[in-house]
Amino acid sequence: MTDDRDVLRDVWFGRIPTCFTLCQDEITEREAEPYYLLLPRVSYLTLVTDKVKKHFQKVMRQEDISEIWFEYEGTPLKWHYPIGLLFDLLASSSALPWNITVHFKSFPEKDLLHCPSKDAIEAHFMSCMKEADALKHKSQVINEMQKKDHKQLWMGFQNDRFDQFWAINRKLMEYPAEENGFRYIPFRIYQTTTERPFIQKLFRPVAADGQLHTLGDLLKEVCPSAVAPEDGGKKNQVMIHGIEPMLETPLQWLSEHLSYPDNFLHISIIPQPTD
Amino acid sequence: MAEEPESVLQLPPSTASGGEGLSEVSPETVTPEPPSSAAVSPGTEEPAGDIKKKIDILLKAVGDTPIMKTKKWAVERTRTIQGLIDFIKKFLKLVASEQLFIYVNQSFAPSPDQEVGTLYECFGSDGKLVLHYCKSQAWG
Numbered sequence: 001m002t003d004d005r006d007v008l009r010d011v012w013f014g015r016i017p018t019c020f021t022l023c024q025d026e027i028t029e030r031e032a033e034p035y036y037l038l039l040p041r042v043s044y045l046t047l048v049t050d051k052v053k054k055h056f057q058k059v060m061r062q063e064d065i066s067e068i069w070f071e072y073e074g075t076p077l078k079w080h081y082p083i084g085l086l087f088d089l090l091a092s093s094s095a096l097p098w099n100i101t102v103h104f105k106s107f108p109e110k111d112l113l114h115c116p117s118k119d120a121i122e123a124h125f126m127s128c129m130k131e132a133d134a135l136k137h138k139s140q141v142i143n144e145m146q147k148k149d150h151k152q153l154w155m156g157f158q159n160d161r162f163d164q165f166w167a168i169n170r171k172l173m174e175y176p177a178e179e180n181g182f183r184y185i186p187f188r189i190y191q192t193t194t195e196r197p198f199i200q201k202l203f204r205p206v207a208a209d210g211q212l213h214t215l216g217d218l219l220k221e222v223c224p225s226a227v228a229p230e231d232g233g234k235k236n237q238v239m240i241h242g243i244e245p246m247l248e249t250p251l252q253w254l255s256e257h258l259s260y261p262d263n264f265l266h267i268s269i270i271p272q273p274t275d
Numbered sequence: 276m277a278e279e280p281e282s283v284l285q286l287p288p289s290t291a292s293g294g295e296g297l298s299e300v301s302p303e304t305v306t307p308e309p310p311s312s313a314a315v316s317p318g319t320e321e322p323a324g325d326i327k328k329k330i331d332i333l334l335k336a337v338g339d340t341p342i343m344k345t346k347k348w349a350v351e352r353t354r355t356i357q358g359l360i361d362f363i364k365k366f367l368k369l370v371a372s373e374q375l376f377i378y379v380n381q382s383f384a385p386s387p388d389q390e391v392g393t394l395y396e397c398f399g400s401d402g403k404l405v406l407h408y409c410k411s412q413a414w415g
Contacts, residue, residue: 080386113387123384130383135397139382184397196353200393 014041041084093273132186132263181205181252187265205252216247337409352392
């Protein structure tokens with residue numbers, strides 16, 4: 001269906017207007033102007049902020065600079081979480097642009113992983129893809145690929161090349177003719193209100209009777225508090241890529257069309273905004 | 276000398292999710308495994324499924340990485356991969372600067388902040404999570 005392929009493009013090209021401001025504690029030789037950038041929802045902070053880094057380092061002395069890290073309203077931003085996920089989870093109810101604070105010192109070791117190089121981002125990205133395929137196909141599809149296919153996935157992702165990426169990724173979205181979907185759906189459900197980083201469990205896209213499981217079925221099974229019945233109207237928003245898909249949407253379809261490039265559905269459960 | 280049965284030992288509790296402190300731990304809450312040395316009371320009922328606080332991990336060395344004398348460990352679900360790495364490095368007396376990689380299903384290396392409980396849920400089999408560890412990158 002042409003419509004479905006459009007969804008893939010819309011997801012890939014989603015952007016978040018962001019304003020980067022240097023933390024006031026940082027020592028500068030001149031005034032640091034804020035830096036504006038459209039961030040790709042599907043990418044990672046450390047992959048797309050070289051220009052941000054250069055912009056602020058221009059007004060700083062070399063000795064005051066160590067590893068860059070980002071923070072939103074006091075919360076350090078994990079670079080290894082997709083940008084769109086971070087925004088939906090932490091800032092979707094606030095006005096745009098997304099205001100992110102940039103730091104070059106006091107790296108919060110307890111909250112963030114270090115990002116020593118682009119290779120580290122590639123390793124993380126490929127590992128997520130492998131984990132997703134372990135769930136979808138017992139790793140058979142990704143293991144059958146050649147090294148150059150893996151490289152093409154990364155290069156396509158890194159360079160924002162939709163066609164280059166999907167030429168290979170489409171194979172990861174296939175399933176045997178006799179099945180109705182993947183073995184298990186790769187998903188992670190995030191909430192800011194709980195201690196655990198995220199919920200990830202085994203969940204089949206198809207029920208024993210052949211019925212397709214829906215997003216609602218998934219939530220009821222693994223995160224029932226998220227879709228609790230109306231008690232005082234405290235319903236949460238269930239958000240993926242900045243939208244709230246209908247709970248009746250088949251999970252298999254969501255997995256094929258609304259996954260991030262790492263092949264995971266990263267789902268945010270957030271309190272209903274009070275405007 | 277009779278072959279020592281695999282004993283299931285407790286991974287020492289961590290104060291923070293990453294930090295490690297090796298200490299003597301009593302085996303009284305060891306999950307039921309056959310060893311004769313562990314003081315497991317037969318009347319202890321292991322609660323089923325999610326409620327079980329600890330999960331069993333089997334560690335396997337890859338390549339010429341030193342083999343751990345004790346391979347089976349009962350680990351809290353919230354222990355992170357980084358916590359496990361730090362523990363193995365200490366146990367094997369590796370230098371802090373030496374790298375250690377952990378793999379699931381001999382295919383992917385989970386993020387250091389991943390909880391072992393989640394990995395067990397998704398990739399465990401026969402009541403345990405098998406993890407391969409290596410000083411170099413084994414599976415990319």
